[in-house]
Amino acid sequence: MRVLAPRAAVPRLSRRALLGGATVVGVGALAGCGRRSYAPTAAPDGSPESRLNIYSWGDYDDPENIKRFGKEHGYTVQLDAFASNEEMIAKLGTARGTSGYDIVVPTGSYVPQMVANGMLAPLDLSLIPNFANLEADAHSRTWDPHNRYVIAKTIGTTGFIYDRARIKRPMTSWADFVAAAGDEAKGAVSVLDDPFEVAGIYLASHGHDLNTTDRAVLAEARRFLVKDFAKRIRNFSSDPSQNIVQRDFALMQCYNGDARLGIGESDYEHWRFVYPTPTANLWMDTWAIAAGCQHPDNAHAWINFMLEPEVGYRDMDYNGYPTGLKGQRELAVRRDVDMVDLVFPPAEVMNRLTAGVLTEAQATLVDILNEVKAVAGA
Incomplete structure (x- = not known):
């Protein structure tokens, strides 16, 4: 069970934000933070x-x-x-x-x-x-x-969205994401609140397997993400669709469907979503x-x-x-x-x-994310 749900794990939010609150008529009420109970149809005999x-x-x-x-x-x-x-x-x-x-x-x-x-x-x-x-x-x-x-x-898959009014050059890769995070988008970067996805920024941009368990590679990822990249991050959110609507950041790692949801809710014409090379989850x-x-x-x-x-x-x-x-x-x-x-x-x-795989490296990825968040928060 510790492998499945390490105590230090940061829970990922729902795939789709509760943008409308309790907006579905006749489908029950919120039963607590982030929880809904639906009982739309009664059985004839209640058995x-x-x-x-x-x-x-x-x-x-x-x-x-x-x-x-x-x-x-x-x-x-x-x-x-x-x-x-x-x-x-x-x-x-x-x-x-x-x-x-x-x-x-x-x-x-x-x-x-x-x-x-x-x-x-x-x-x-x-x-x-x-x-x-x-x-x-x-x-x-x-x-x-x-x-x-x-x-x-x-x-679904993972990519990033950027503001073309602020980042004017073409963006196609995770290497571009890393570069823009320290340049045009400095101070306006959001990443997913997920250990696998944050580590994937380094692994993909440096040509490594996203599912690697190589300790040396993971140590390199930790050094880069904690010592360098963390300072560029302003926000951690696993569903930044509302950040897209409100234009809170210039560069956001996000899932493709959530990017579409945010763009659809926004009236801003300069957003562009990228399926980055060489790979993603x-x-x-x-x-x-x-x-x-x-x-x-x-x-x-x-x-x-x-x-x-x-x-x-x-x-x-x-x-x-x-x-x-x-x-x-x-x-x-x-x-x-x-x-x-x-x-x-x-x-x-x-x-x-x-395709992402839950491996023996999961605890290490969780530790890396926690360290990144500590530095970003500081």
């Missing part, structure tokens, strides 16, 4: 078998999909929200199979360790015929090569069934429902990230989705991304 309990990232699931599923199946759907993989894992680990949740949404890189710790139940793909709707690249990933435990929910959040699930048939029905083309499209349209279904990009183009290349990275970008 336990007609329930589905979901534990997902905050503001990450289209309420209309939840309502439709509840009505079609006659289920009461309860959705609670977490703010980080660590928070979700801590709850499942403490409960030891009695959390009460049927569906959970871990990031792919955490899946092998969750399986090893008995937190996830195997899937029965015969109950998920819509699995056939997934693109080949959306399944059989390194964290679950035989599709035994998880199925793609959303897919390719992350995938996944549908999984929690160990001790009380409603396995309902859980399988939910996953199969989310793999319907129109349902998956609505989820993509709501949170700004593709769900891995065949033909989804073409459908988005036909329906004139704004900034479609920020939802679906071009093929040449996808081909050079690196």
